[in-house]
Amino acid sequence: MTTETPPPAYGGGPVPAAGRKTVxxxxxxxxxxxxxxxxxxxxxxxxxxxxxxDCGVDCLLVGDSLGMVMQGHPSTLPVTLEQMAYHTGCVARGNRGAWLIADLPFGSYQGGVEQAVASSAALMQAGAQMVKLEGGGWTAPIVAALVERGIPVCAHLGLTPQSVHALGGYRIQGRDAAAAQNLRAHARELGRAGAAMLVLELVPSDLAADISAGYPGITIGIGAGQRTHGQVLVLHDMLDITAGTKPRFVRNFMQGAASIGDAVRSYVRDVKSGAFPDEALHGYSA
Structure with missing residues (x-):
């Protein structure tokens, strides 16, 4: 009888599944x-x-969205760095070949470069391969400092959940000319600072396409149309586990699926083919 060799503890390097290249x-x-x-x-x-x-997802995001879907909070704001490090370690031990990104939670980098470096180090030591932070303008020097210290960064523009109160709720961003120009400027600054990835959330599809075309790294859309370089969803949303009404950009991949694995494989397939998101169903206009 053959048994599968378990993956090593983090630090020994991921061992991808058969036929799966490490991302x-x-x-x-x-x-x-x-x-x-x-x-x-x-x-x-x-x-x-x-x-x-195992289902071929390229990137795993340990999002501070866990505050809402796992902990039951009304926003991401109560999530702590210690909690993020804990969940990052859990994901790292289960992961074998996907690229692992962890959110810097609210209050863990707003204090400036020194705090951001220390917080990022905690997540990297827990198993993250990249950290994600929200906002533009003031974040560009922090991104540059992290990248200079060998910490890969994913930036996040548009609807930034940690700023939900300042933004007046979960609303589409960049619809008027001034707001769109501001997002373009922030994206340019973050690209120059070295952010290798950029999440664009809840922005008009044409604006996301324009930013993606000029961005030096990889753009990931969520409610940003199909012309970004990739897509992300909250797992619990796309499996229809999350209670209540979900955003328009979410598709229920469990519908018609025989298992969670089938739903995830369908998501990967449809993202790769461009079938998801459907611009008419999931996109937004200015």
Whole structure:
């Protein structure tokens, strides 16, 4: 009887499933150049990380969205750095070949470069391969400092959940000319600072396409149309686990699926083919 060798503890390096190449930042950049879409989903525990990795998800995001879907909070704001490090470690132990990104939670980088470096180090030591932070303008020097210290960064523009109160709720961003120009300027600054990835959330599809065309790294859309370099959804949303009304940009991949694995594979396939998102169903106009 043969038994599968368990993956080593973090630090020994991931061992991808048979036929699965380890996803690195270099590979993600090559995918962008080749026109292959990047499929990303959130993960908060070892079991879901292993399943998503086995189903071919390119990037796992340990999002501070866990505050809402796992902890029951009304926003992401109560999530702590210690909690993010805990969940990052869980995901790292389940993951074998996907690229692992972890959110810097609210209050863990707003204090400036020194705080951001220390917070990022905690997430990297827990198993993250990249950290994500929200906002533009004031964040560009922080991104540059992290990149200079060897910490890959994913930026996040548009609807930034940590700023939900300042933004007046979960609303589409960049619809008027001034707001759109501001997002373009912030994207340019973040690209120059070295952010290798950029999440665009809840922005008009044409604006997201325009930003993506000029961005030096990889853009990932969520409610930003189909012309970004990849897509991300909250796992619990696309499996229709999240209670209540979900955003328009979410598609229920469990509908017609025989299992969670089938739903995840359908998501990966449809992102790669361009079938998801459907511009008419999931996109927004200015």
């Amino acid at each position: 690195t930042l270099h590979r993600l950049r090559a995918m962008r150049e080749a026109g292959e879409k990047v499929a990303m989903l959130t993960a908060y525990d070892a079991a879901s990380a292993r399943l998503l990795d």
